[in-house]
Amino acid sequence: xxxxxxxxxxxxxxxxxxxxxxxxxxxxxxxxxxxxxxxxxxxxxxxxxxxxxxxxxxxxxxxxxxxxxxxxxxxxxxxxxxxxxxxxxxxxxxxxxxxxxxxxxxxxxxxxxxxxxxxxxxxxxxxxxxxxxxxxxxxxxxxxxxxxxxxxxxxxxxxxxxxxxxxxxxxxxxxxxxxxxxxxxxxxxxxxxxxxxxxxxxxxxxxxxxxxxxxxxxxxxxxxxxxxxxxxxxxxxxxxxxxxxxxxxxxxxxxxxxxxxxxxxxxxxxxxxxxxxxxxxxxxxxxxxxxxxxxxxxxxxxxxxxxxxxxxxxxxxxxxxxxxxxxxxxxxxxxxxxxxxxxxxxxxxxxxxxxxxxxxxxxxxxxxxxxxxxxxxxxxxxxxxxxxxxxxxxxxxxxxxxxxxxxxxxxxxxxxxxxxxxxxxxxxxxxxx
Numbered sequence: 083x084x085x086x087x088x089x090x091x092x093x094x095x096x097x098x099x100x101x102x103x104x105x106x107x108x109x110x111x112x113x114x115x116x117x118x119x120x121x122x123x124x125x126x127x128x129x130x131x132x133x134x135x136x137x138x139x140x141x142x143x144x145x146x147x148x149x150x151x152x153x154x155x156x157x158x159x160x161x162x163x164x165x166x167x168x169x170x171x172x173x174x175x176x177x178x179x180x181x182x183x184x185x186x187x188x189x190x191x192x193x194x195x196x197x198x199x200x201x202x203x204x205x206x207x208x209x210x211x212x213x214x215x216x217x218x219x220x221x222x223x224x225x226x227x228x229x230x231x232x233x234x235x236x237x238x239x240x241x242x243x244x245x246x247x248x249x250x251x252x253x254x255x256x257x258x259x260x261x262x263x264x265x266x267x268x269x270x271x272x273x274x275x276x277x278x279x280x281x282x283x284x285x286x287x288x289x290x291x292x293x294x295x296x297x298x299x300x301x302x303x304x305x306x307x308x309x310x311x312x313x314x315x316x317x318x319x320x321x322x323x324x325x326x327x328x329x330x331x332x333x334x335x336x337x338x339x340x341x342x343x344x345x346x347x348x349x350x351x352x353x354x355x356x357x358x359x360x361x362x363x364x365x366x367x368x369x370x371x372x373x374x375x376x377x378x379x380x381x382x383x384x385x386x387x388x389x390x391x392x393x394x395x396x397x398x399x400x401x402x403x404x405x406x407x408x409x410x411x412x413x414x415x416x417x418x419x420x421x422x423x424x425x426x427x428x429x430x431x432x433x434x435x436x437x438x439x440x441x442x443x444x445x446x447x448x449x450x451x452x453x454x455x456x457x458x459x460x461x462x463x464x465x466x467x468x469x470x471x472x473x474x475x476x477x478x479x480x481x482x483x484x485x486x487x488x489x490x491x492x493x494x495x496x497x498x499x500x501x502x503x504x505x506x507x508x509x510x511x512x513x514x515x
Contacts, residue, residue: 083298083453084177086170090116099180102187102414107176115170119163126159176301178419179449185423188413194426195413200397201406203430208492212433213483214364216490217243220511223365235354235368239482242511246485246498247372247478249505251347254374254399254475255282258345267398271391276384280345280376285325287348288316293328296453298420298446309351322346322375323472330379331454335468337461341380341388345475348373365479366438374475381458382448385469389423389445392473396427396441399475402501405484406430408437420446427474429484440480443473 089096093109100107129152136149186195217223222243228236239247257263258280268275294300294317300308309318319325326346335342350373354360361367376395380388393409400407412424423445428437448467451457458468489497496511503509 083175083449084179085448085452086112086116086174089113089174089177095180096177100178102181103178103417103419104189104415105176105178105419108173109177112170112173115166115173119166119170122159122163122166126156126163129156129159175295175298175453179422179447181414181417181421182423185417186411186413189415191413191416193413194416195411197409197411197425199406199408200401201404201430203406204432204488206432206490206492210433210487211490211494212364213486216486216494216496217365219494219513220496221514222486222511225365234362236370237365237368237479242496242508243482245506245508246482246502249498249502250476250478250481251374252505253402253501255345257399257402258376258395258475263398267394268391270394271387275387275391276341278341278343280343283322283326283344283346285319285322285346285348287319287325287351288314289319289325289328290316293331294324296331297324297327297450298453299324301419307353309353318351319348320352321350321373321472322348323377326375326377327450327470327472328454330456330468333456334465335379335456335458337381337458340458340468341378341384343376343378346375346377348375364483366483368479372478374478376471376473376475378471379451379456379458379468380471381460382466382469385445385447385471386423388469388471389425389443389473392443392471393425393427396443396473396475400427400429403481403485403499405488405499407440410439412442418444420444420449422447422449429480430488431484432487432490438480440477440484441474444471446470446472 084096089109090113093113097109133149133152136145186193188194214223214225221241222239224238224240228238259282261277261279264279265277268277288311291300299320300317308320311317323346326344349370351370354367354369376392378388407427407429410426410428412426417424421444425443426439427441429440431438447469450470451467456468457465459465485499486496489499491497494513498506498509498511
């Protein structure tokens, strides 16, 4: 949620931001509502002053009757003020976080901007197979049986694919909890950037609607994308940061403890309601998948560097896997509503002959923390809202696709990336006769 004081001071800035993100908002309603609310609040305060003044002396019967009537007026005004405030808050929550000035302006992902590339695109002297063919032949992925049991856009991971999933987990957690590794990565961002390691977390996969809303991940516009458990009035999360972010709701953090960094692993659930006909083959776009996520809480002046730090971690992990990728600045029309800046990583998918999005790094500034009421006590004793970042470590399914397709061999086997081999009982996946 944005700061209403800033909105009232610079309404044009927020109206422009909403248009850039393709969000319809009524800023005039907020301005007029706040003006009306202030007028009614003054009336209410004046009436309270009258009641307090009259109560100082022993009132007669006529004064008592008048005070009773005045108190009823105050109650009606308070109810009206509360009603206006609720409507203002509802509209205020629709306003997206304004993008930073250097975020590319565009309507959709076709106008995202490639910032840099890493790795050489592999060349193959044989006919490529996609991850579905490889998965079936090597007994790693079973989509047909999953469809029988659960429906479309689900899959079973089997055998070597399961080993790869847990090897990715161990590989990621080893890097993110290792002081020396974090020092190297932080140093590549800026000398003196925090070397705090990540605390591993297994978060809940269900969330209360009010917390989902405070995370700016649940609204009337996107609620159909979520899985709602009506009997319990709970939602299944779409990513681990959805329950990592609210961990410190209504808390005051101490500046000396920041940044607080978490790495969480969870199953994610998405209806993919708006993706009919997109990526129907394979496991790229599914209803249920596993994901490792980073979340951090920083002082405001460090949040941009923290996002860069997160992207550097993503690059470190992918370079270890030796998978070619590109770094992309996401444009205004394609970025998330809470984001002030979004950076994506796209890995090379040989069977599709193009890069596909596998990672995101989202900087929310104080957009989420203002709703969550997560603040920091500064060294000077003042309080302000923390800044929040989240980013993908590995979306398991998409990373598995990239490994399988980039590491396939002419004989139909798949080589295991060297960095994962210490966590697995095999170095190559071969077809069993």
